[in-house]
Amino acid sequence: MRLASQIALITGGSGGFGQATCQRFIEEGSTVILADIDEEKLAELALQYRDKSNQVKCMTFDVSDFEKVELGVNGIIAEYGKIDILVNNAGYLPKNDHWLENPIEDWHKVINVNLSGEFYCARAVANQMIERREGRIINISSSAFRHGGVPGGGGVSYTASKAGVVGLTRSLAKALGPYNITVNAIAPGPTLTPMTENWLPQSEDKLTESIPLGRLGTPADIANAALFLASKDASFITGACLDVNGGFTMS
Numbered sequence: 599m600r601l602a603s604q605i606a607l608i609t610g611g612s613g614g615f616g617q618a619t620c621q622r623f624i625e626e627g628s629t630v631i632l633a634d635i636d637e638e639k640l641a642e643l644a645l646q647y648r649d650k651s652n653q654v655k656c657m658t659f660d661v662s663d664f665e666k667v668e669l670g671v672n673g674i675i676a677e678y679g680k681i682d683i684l685v686n687n688a689g690y691l692p693k694n695d696h697w698l699e700n701p702i703e704d705w706h707k708v709i710n711v712n713l714s715g716e717f718y719c720a721r722a723v724a725n726q727m728i729e730r731r732e733g734r735i736i737n738i739s740s741s742a743f744r745h746g747g748v749p750g751g752g753g754v755s756y757t758a759s760k761a762g763v764v765g766l767t768r769s770l771a772k773a774l775g776p777y778n779i780t781v782n783a784i785a786p787g788p789t790l791t792p793m794t795e796n797w798l799p800q801s802e803d804k805l806t807e808s809i810p811l812g813r814l815g816t817p818a819d820i821a822n823a824a825l826f827l828a829s830k831d832a833s834f835i836t837g838a839c840l841d842v843n844g845g846f847t848m849s
């Protein structure tokens with residue numbers, strides 16, 4: 599068991615990557631708090647995990663509202679005593695990536711969820727990690743920050759937010775390294791999940807021509823990378839951005 603007695607908070611926990619990561623983490627002994635804004639999906643998951651209710655807790659949580667994030671995190675710490683692992687995974691992809699047509703509010707929403715949300719959650723968990731001299735923060739970025747985005751993949755605001763996540767990761771890694779807290783990012787390539795189901799199937803053939811491993815990623819590929827970064831095997835890795843995209847981008 600690579601995550602025995604660990605408490606993990608996974609934001610965007612009811613989505614594609616969130617679910618796969620939860621599954622992988624509980625297999626390895628972690629207790630998981632699935633935090634998401636989608637109450638309907640959370641209710642379905644609470645039913646699905648009813649036999650594992652001591653290991654999986656579903657929680658309504660809006661990462662773009664710092665006060666609610668703090669309340670939520672403090673509630674988890676009061677109940678479980680600690681948060682060992684934060685997976686900053688919640689994300690928003692605008693359906694329309696025509697940046698000149700989208701209202702300015704859409705830019706703010708993307709930045710608030712994808713970038714500020716990751717900062718808010720990291721800030722809310724940091725103090726108790728600092729006190730305990732232990733912690734793992736895993737920020738989900740996107741391969742878009744390297745290649746500038748693919749058609750359908752969210753466009754300018756999304757790509758900018760995911761580039762910001764990499765800067766946030768490096769800066770937090772410096773700030774928190776002296777307290778034995780690692781902070782790393784994962785940059786997934788295009789992967790079929792609810793977020794991408796309206797455009798990725800139509801682009802799959804063209805995209806896979808540019809992927810040396812010849813296929814799209816799966817949520818399990820991302821979950822395995824998160825497990826590695828959360829495990830003791832990654833204890834000397836911080837400030838890194840792990841590309842999980844079959845070679846679609848190389849750095």
Ligand SMILES: NC(=O)c1ccc[n+]([C@@H]2O[C@H](COP(=O)([O-])OP(=O)(O)OC[C@H]3O[C@@H](n4cnc5c(N)ncnc54)[C@H](O)[C@@H]3O)[C@@H](O)[C@H]2O)c1
Binds near residue numbers: 636740
């Ligand atoms: N699927 C891909 O191809 C891909 C590629 C690169 C990066 N990503 C990133 O991976 C992460 C997970 O995406 P996914 O593909 O599993 O998509 P998804 O849509 O299945 O999951 C995203 C989850 O985030 C939740 N969410 C949205 N706004 C929120 C908020 N304000 N507070 C809390 N939760 C909120 C949604 O309800 C959803 O459950 C996202 O950050 C996404 O940008 C996805």
